[in-house]
Amino acid sequence: MEFNDYDFFIQHADINLYYATKFKAIDLAFYIVGNDGTDLLLVPDMEKERAVRESRVKEIAGFGDLGYHDLRREFKDSRKAQAEMLIRLLKTHKAKIVAIPTNFPAYLAIPLAQAFDVKVVKSPFLRMRAVKTHEEIEFIKDTSRAVISAFEFALKLLRREKSCDIIREIIENYLYLKGYLANGTIVSSGKLSAIPHASGGVVEDHVVIDVFPKSRRHHYYSDFTRTVVVNRNDKIEEMLEAVIEAQEKAISTIREGITAKDVHYTVCDVLESYGYKTLRQKANEGFIHSTGHGVGLEIHEEPRIFENETVLKAGMVFTVEPGLYYREIGGVRVEDVVVVRKNGYDVITDYPKRIYLKYFLKDA
């Protein structure tokens, strides 16, 4: 933790707290680090023993140890009592500049800002999480193998099943029983696929299948999309070829030291060269989203791959997922997860991209 800009940092109970402490908070918990050596996990009394068992933090206190219950009875308001508990703790430690993460809840942020010089910062754990350890990459690879296996299973279904909703449910059930939880899986076809996050409908000429499960065991995500051509459709196939070329060219640029926007603009360059519109031309059809996002303990995390200047570091893991969306035609998207290496990259969802159902399934 760097304490150049602040004395204390308070992490509330989101996935960053789990990352930093290995304690799975139910509702409430705070992890407090300070430039005086403070390294404290603060949990409801009932959770104290579980925190001692699960967490890697050595100093663990219950709310009761910090006078919370008396404060709650005094204010008759548990939120005010929490704020006062934190303020008193920080004053005991002579805190002056207190940093809180961007998504810190307002009921604590506003009272803290009245008591201290409060800085809203990107959680330092968010930054740490962006660069994965070897173990974390193995976890993401594990989930990636599962998602590809589920996709192959879905391909076989596509021969007969025509309901996108049923295909989606079967994919999610398949993954769950293998130990992975996929929520919000997208299976869309026809013109509906022009809406990037829509799902459902009947299988027409092509199907976009976008699956992003996490492991029920180690909690790491993967994210994988393929566009399957069920019946020939010239416009869709042209769009798909352009998207595959854009994706492959963008991936080929990846190595430590380049910036997120280099990757994003490579996608835009290729798509624009074929006459498709992109967001940098303020289009509302064509390539209308960012190129990708980090994948780890959350499905969307750092680094973002868009117009930002984020410098890629070895060990970063993110998606490269260009797409094209036209209301009168439909949408296509191709997505892989890549790891940045010192001199290049690894694709960890390696799988064919040109999937013409009739030919592809010959041997299946």
Next chain:
Amino acid sequence: MEFNDYDFFIQHADINLYYATKFKAIDLAFYIVGNDGTDLLLVPDMEKERAVRESRVKEIAGFGDLGYHDLRREFKDSRKAQAEMLIRLLKTHKAKIVAIPTNFPAYLAIPLAQAFDVKVVKSPFLRMRAVKTHEEIEFIKDTSRAVISAFEFALKLLRREKSCDIIREIIENYLYLKGYLANGTIVSSGKLSAIPHASGGVVEDHVVIDVFPKSRRHHYYSDFTRTVVVNRNDKIEEMLEAVIEAQEKAISTIREGITAKDVHYTVCDVLESYGYKTLRQKANEGFIHSTGHGVGLEIHEEPRIFENETVLKAGMVFTVEPGLYYREIGGVRVEDVVVVRKNGYDVITDYPKRIYLKYFLKDA
């Protein structure tokens, strides 16, 4: 919406936004209501069409419609750009007092508080959600039937299977394939069960099974706990009898007009009458948590059933779940979901409470 205390209320993308608008936000969205008639759902451009399809809100704008993209390029910071977008919108509407929910993110709360008189309030939707419609109660009953069916399945497993982790996984798989997602299911035995939220270990004299799934279709939760006596254990059985008596007596008091603390203190009275300690005696063993919590689109929501003065209203749905926890003995807990009625209550997880495995399964 009541506008006595403020001109505008901004709801960010949590479950309250879904409740209020029926739009399932992925990451970002704002629902803004104002005393000038403003009733606006604000979503990333890419989500606009999906919002129009899914949401019940009539006026839907994309971030781009409010100048977000220029602001993002100007500030080179998407969070600052969002804050500025909201501030400009509210200024256009001549807002003075702007209310935000307690869990509103700090990166927006702090800049808003510099531009307006900001009030941090309990989201009005949280209050609305506490009282369920007939349809919502039917959804919770649906999930309750599923959880009881999963529990009965687990009972049969208990005859042979001795791993709490395996029983848990089978319960969760069973529910998933029926269309319900159970996360964090607790199956604990022996002394480990003295930690209320711990799970795992080997089946010993008794097992606490606490399952809280939500429907994958309508998204409503249920929450159900039973303590199963596998082999006779006098102390556990005495604790269980006291907990059942406390739970039944507390439930029998429920009707519109009483307060949450009436229910909670009834539990405490019964348990203390048997010499067990409770939280109101500042105990750290015995009954060391609250009596219950609302159940709906979230597993923990309003009303809280603790020392609070919340007045119960017909249609409120919550758990009554006393427990006793002693490190040297273990823990027991019995939990049902109840609906408050004008002159009483309904238990919607009706199921026997004295489950002595050997006798109970005779006919199974």
